[in-house]
Amino acid sequence: MFLLAVVWSAFQRQIVEKDFLQHEGELRYLRAWEVPARRGMILDRNGEPLAVSSPVASVWVDPRKLANRPEAVAALAEGLDLKEQGLMRRIQERRGRAFIYLKRRIDPDQARAVERVKTHLGLTELGMDTEYRRFYPGGEIFGHVIGFTNVDDRGIEGVELAFDRWLRAEPGLRRVIQDGRRRIVAEVERIRAPRHGSDLFLSIDRRLQFLAYRELKRAVKTHRAKAASAVLLDVDSGEILAMVNQPAYNPNGGLSGPGSTRRNRAVTDVLEPGSTVKPFVVAAALEASLVSPTTPIDTSPGVLRVGRNRVKDVRDYGLLDTTGIITKSSNVGVVKLAQRMDRAVLWQLYDRIGFGRHTGSGFPGEVSGRLPHFEGWSRFEHATLAFGYGLSVTPLQLARAYAVLAADGVRRPVTLTRRGEVPEEGERVLSTETARKVRAIMETVVTEKGTARLAALEGYRAAGKTGTAKKAVRGGYAAKRYQAVFAGMAPAADPRFVMVVMVDEPGGKHYYGGKVAAPVFARVMQGALRLYNVPPDDPEATMLLAGAGGRL
Numbered sequence: 001m002f003l004l005a006v007v008w009s010a011f012q013r014q015i016v017e018k019d020f021l022q023h024e025g026e027l028r029y030l031r032a033w034e035v036p037a038r039r040g041m042i043l044d045r046n047g048e049p050l051a052v053s054s055p056v057a058s059v060w061v062d063p064r065k066l067a068n069r070p071e072a073v074a075a076l077a078e079g080l081d082l083k084e085q086g087l088m089r090r091i092q093e094r095r096g097r098a099f100i101y102l103k104r105r106i107d108p109d110q111a112r113a114v115e116r117v118k119t120h121l122g123l124t125e126l127g128m129d130t131e132y133r134r135f136y137p138g139g140e141i142f143g144h145v146i147g148f149t150n151v152d153d154r155g156i157e158g159v160e161l162a163f164d165r166w167l168r169a170e171p172g173l174r175r176v177i178q179d180g181r182r183r184i185v186a187e188v189e190r191i192r193a194p195r196h197g198s199d200l201f202l203s204i205d206r207r208l209q210f211l212a213y214r215e216l217k218r219a220v221k222t223h224r225a226k227a228a229s230a231v232l233l234d235v236d237s238g239e240i241l242a243m244v245n246q247p248a249y250n251p252n253g254g255l256s257g258p259g260s261t262r263r264n265r266a267v268t269d270v271l272e273p274g275s276t277v278k279p280f281v282v283a284a285a286l287e288a289s290l291v292s293p294t295t296p297i298d299t300s301p302g303v304l305r306v307g308r309n310r311v312k313d314v315r316d317y318g319l320l321d322t323t324g325i326i327t328k329s330s331n332v333g334v335v336k337l338a339q340r341m342d343r344a345v346l347w348q349l350y351d352r353i354g355f356g357r358h359t360g361s362g363f364p365g366e367v368s369g370r371l372p373h374f375e376g377w378s379r380f381e382h383a384t385l386a387f388g389y390g391l392s393v394t395p396l397q398l399a400r401a402y403a404v405l406a407a408d409g410v411r412r413p414v415t416l417t418r419r420g421e422v423p424e425e426g427e428r429v430l431s432t433e434t435a436r437k438v439r440a441i442m443e444t445v446v447t448e449k450g451t452a453r454l455a456a457l458e459g460y461r462a463a464g465k466t467g468t469a470k471k472a473v474r475g476g477y478a479a480k481r482y483q484a485v486f487a488g489m490a491p492a493a494d495p496r497f498v499m500v501v502m503v504d505e506p507g508g509k510h511y512y513g514g515k516v517a518a519p520v521f522a523r524v525m526q527g528a529l530r531l532y533n534v535p536p537d538d539p540e541a542t543m544l545l546a547g548a549g550g551r552l
Contacts, residue, residue, distance in 0.1 A: 005173075035173065035193075036131050037197070039197040041053070041131060042202060043201050043203050044202055045201060045205055046190075046206065048206045050146055053153070054132065055131070057130065058108060059098060059113075060126070060129065061099075062098055063091045063097055066126070067095045069121075069123075072126075073087055078091065078124075079117055080102060080103045080104075080114065082103065094416070112149070127433065134160075135249075135252060138251050140248040140510055142209060148160055154168070157262060158363070159202065159416065161364045162416075167197045170352050171194055172191075172194030201417065201418040203240050203418060204416070211242070212243075215520045215524050216520055219517070223508040223511075225246075225516075227504040229246075229502045229504075232498070233497065233499070236412075237452045238400075238413050238415055240414060240415065243375075249261040264363065267366040269363045270370070272388055272391065275388055275469075276465050276513075277350075277388040282334070282438055287409075290341060292322065294321045297320055297328050300317075304336070306335065306379055307379050307397065313332050323441045326444065329465075334386050343374040351371060352427075353401040353411060354397055354404075355391060359396050361413065361475055362416065367394060372390065375394065388467060397420060402464075402487045402489060405435050406498050412426035439489070440492075442465055446463065454515065454519045455521050457529070460526075460536055462522075463492040464487055466517070467484075469482065481504060483503070484502070484506065485509055486521050488525070491534065501518075
């Protein structure tokens with residue numbers, strides 16, 4: 001009977017339960033291991049790295065064994081910069097498991113510290129896997145544009161989120177034989193090869209981004225401002241060459257600090273553009289043949305009654321022509337122009353240049369702003385919309401609108417990714433003649449007679465418009481809180497670049513756009529024109545430059 005029992009048992013195991021027992025055995029030594037893959041790099045338009053993935057270590061332990069070694073837990077906590085009590089609590093809570101991560105994607109110094117602890121204490125229950133960690137060489141200069149990833153290498157903000165599918169890597173998978181200490185004894189087969197993420201070239205120019213960041217930060221500090229944004233566009237391609245904000249954050253430093261610092265204000269925050277919309281009112285009037293650049297308009301006595309409300313100028317400018325209205329930024333003059341045209345005409349132009357619409361940049365969280373339909377305008381709203389109140393835009397929307405004037409009346413889509421050399425096709429919004437007339441009018445703003453003398457460039461003619469708008473608050477407008485704006489382009493005759501600068505709540509002596517925002521435009525635009533070897537178009541400055549041996 002004993003012999004029969006042994007034979008039956010052998011038969012049961014070798015024949016009946018063979019497959020089941022083999023499978024159970026394999027589960028104890030066969031494992032499917034991931035093969036790490038690299039997330040795609042993010043590069044500027046010239047191939048300079050803005051986001052890279054580097055191989056780093058992730059530390060794991062067997063909590064069943066480590067729970068009985070408090071001296072090892074203390075040493076590991078110190079090496080990994082963790083709290084000892086918190087680490088011990090995690091290990092105790094998971095001591096029924098055979099594997100947990102202590103910390104993932106640690107820096108090289110921490111990896112060396114863990115290796116020393118492992119060697120010194122003989123921790124066979126501890127190991128390190130290779131994973132990839134995201135690094136951002138540009139730090140806070142590019143933080144708002146690039147964004148960041150989470151611990152699983154998925155995009156959370158900015159370009160990292162917008163192009164996550166393109167950048168994302170797919171880990172490979174291999175089947176291995178391992179011993180009881182999770183050491184690999186042999187590789188059985190490769191189940192799936194790793195697929196690295198695709199690299200992404202942005203339209204951003206690293207040099208211009210740095211220059212814009214430096215000048216914007218200087219302006220915020222000088223004028224004790226709350227925040228600021230700046231956008232620089234290439235006119236022909238619609239490419240965003242620089243996009244910076246203040247305050248900024250460093251994506252390499254984690255998510256500490258207020259969430260407002262991580263907001264890309266250039267696309268997520270809106271402002272009432274103020275006087276920067278006046279050139280478009282003039283453009284609508286010119287396009288409808290209602291006026292010419294020299295048509296006289298009486299702005300006396302500097303106040304205009306519209307229904308029960310009044311529109312005021314800073315002072316009585318008297319008799320101005322259409323050009324003078326922009327040069328002096330007369331509210332009364334531009335309202336009289338708007339009153340000469342049907343409200344639908346003005347709304348249609350605002351709509352065609354992109355107000356109230358997404359720019360199509362694809363940036364996460366971008367807002368469309370607000371452009372109320374003309375059918376709901378009152379007489380006073382018709383007036384206020386002519387000098388930039390009652391609608392809201394983002395700095396990027398305003399830059400795209402000015403690019404229409406710079407591109408001889410063609411609206412092109414904007415992009416954060418690099419395009420080819422061929423100019424992007426666009427939609428005609430204004431006639432070429434009207435756009436050039438408006439640019440010539442805006443040139444007078446950047447003169448001694450205009451409101452933006454500090455936006456003047458050496459060797460180049462610039463055109464633009466200032467704006468100083470009171471901030472909207474609950475119940476109306478704040479008495480002493482402003483947003484200073486300058487929007488401009490250069491060279492004026494054939495613009496290569498368009499730039500918008502917005503400084504939020506300057507707290508110093510000056511708060512006008514011509515004093516606060518225009519100098520940022522001048523310094524950044526000057527650098528951009530020289531970096532891109534754009535020939536000077538100011539004859540006097542060019543002759544002076546030649547006479548000085550190019551040392552101007």
